[in-house]
Amino acid sequence: MSSSVKPILADATRDLARFAADTPAEAIPGSVIDRVKLSFLDGLGVCLHGSTLPWTRHVRDMVVEEGGNPRASIWNSGHRTGVANAVLVNSTAGHAFEMDDIHKESILHPNSLAVPTALALAEADGTLTGRDIAAAIALGAEVGIRIGNAATTSLFLNGFHPQGTSGAFVAAATAGRLLKLDAGRMQQALGIAGSLGAGLMAAQEGAMVKRLHAGRAAQAGLQAALLARKGFTGIADVVEAGYGGFLSAFSRTPNPARLLEGLGDDWEVAKVGFKMYPNVTSIHSALDALRAVLVEERIAGQDIATIAVGCGRMTFVHTAWDYRPAGVTAAQMNMFYGLAVMALRGDVSVADYAEDRIADAGTLAFIARIKIHLDEGLEQKGPAFRHAARLAVTTRDGRRFEREVHNRRGSPENPVTREDVERKFHANVGALLGRGDADRLKQLALDLENQPNATAIVGLVAPARHP
Structure with missing residues (x-):
């Protein structure tokens, strides 16, 4: 045929x-x-x-x-x-x-x-x-x-x-x-x-x-x-x-x-x-946006009433499904979980994807404050913007903060330095190689x-x- x-x-x-x-x-x-x-x-x-x-x-x-x-x-x-x-x-x-x-x-x-x-x-x-x-x-x-x-x-x-x-x-x-x-x-x-x-x-x-x-x-x-x-x-x-x-x-x-x-x-x-971040790339822009709000506006997780995120269809399908603690893979693939961790801890690290953390009661409770929707404006920008996110945070005292991130940190459009990659390498091998062997491998x-x-x-x- x-x-x-x-x-x-x-x-x-x-x-x-x-x-x-x-x-x-x-x-x-x-x-x-x-x-x-x-x-x-x-x-x-x-x-x-x-x-x-x-x-x-x-x-x-x-x-x-x-x-x-x-x-x-x-x-x-x-x-x-x-x-x-x-x-x-x-x-x-x-x-x-x-x-x-x-x-x-x-x-x-x-x-x-x-x-x-x-x-x-x-x-x-x-x-x-x-x-x-x-x-x-x-x-x-x-x-x-x-x-x-x-x-x-x-x-x-x-x-x-x-x-x-x-x-x-x-x-x-x-x-x-x-x-x-x-x-x-x-x-x-x-x-x-x-x-x-x-x-x-x-x-x-x-x-x-x-x-x-x-x-x-x-x-x-x-x-x-x-x-x-x-x-x-x-x-x-x-x-x-x-x-x-x-x-x-x-x-x-x-x-x-x-x-x-x-x-x-x-x-x-x-x-x-x-x-x-040690999770699916599609949520990195949303994490970057939330981290910017937390740092620049000096607010903490307990101050947050709601988080709303808009994203393209690819990211929505990939990451915006209802979270349940079904293992490390599920946690790493899920935007709700990643945003809740970022809000409560101010960053997302390897430790947040340990088996004893992915069902944390406080994290699961915070997820109820998060809404994720398909943003047609971002979708219409095309595949080059499939990682983009629009984020809005409202606080318990009525303030509202918005951020829009088109290119996640670490992308070619928003690059990290060689030193950043070297630090990541040392973090990954630190528990395995002594400093001398790690430096030699690098x-x-x-x-x-x-x-x-x-x-x-x-x-x-x-x-x-x-x-």
Whole structure:
């Protein structure tokens, strides 16, 4: 049937594959590599913190029990296993606590996909250099992000998790580059990966499986590249096929122009933002707005009578469902919970998502003061404003304060500094690494392109440091 249906954009899969396989490392702008290195540092810290969490340990224990050819490390464990299973665990860790990076348009968190994939392959092949790793992450993320851009928010609104679906392309292109696939086999790797991605958004309301979406996507993308190297074939036009292709099946209303426009000149990977709160990105603008009111107007939670938030449809669907304490995932995905914590404590931290905090009676009682609605004005501004929020606080003595935040702190439009990202890294690894090892890992990550191989980096992330 596919041959009788016009492709969405002819030869898109082929052209993306050629870009990933054939772009010389020196053609990637230095500013893009600098941005990738900062994401690499952030990704290492996020993965190490995520390695300590129960859902990651479940996946790790399953993999350790199965055994495997010990070619790549399961981080913070002292165990080695097959490359694909190491990636499964380490990428699950990367998405284990809602702290991985975010590309707004594609709704992808590329570092939890690309960083574990790249390091596992580099550990298994000592000839791969830091320069190879940096280029593979840049090109792999660029390809996956562009496919996510073309899928638009309709993929998410159809109920699919972009991390688990579009994310498989990030890993496939990253792996294919490090495996030195030619353009034809890279195209097959993408063609295989498109059939393997999966992930349903109902997981956001209380399930460990959301964390696994990143692990499975990374594992699937890596396996796709390994199969392509052996001559296994996939769907050659997987991205653009008019019937049963990735965009036509998952998105249904794609924007195909976003696949190739500016390819090689306008780098999407340079537009990846950092998360400065440990929860879903869609609520960060509302949290920023409320924090501004609390600080600038010098009011406290007990002073607040009501909080009203307006947001676009994507954020409303994603985060504005009635909160119930159904686990850490549900708390991290929910705007009501995040706003209540911010109002009562003046900030939102990792501690607020501990199992013994997410059902706090005071927090649950405060939620009754919060109303969230779909703001048609923000919705009409388009996808670029999908994180935007309009917030109004009324106090018990009748005062009213309003704030409107279009771009959350940590986004490319409202950036944080390198020092901010370094502080986040140290906060994530502080319980695992001594200051000396943390500083050494930071130095290695920020000098990635000059490393002869991955040995020193793996030597710091692999040992068991936490039960």
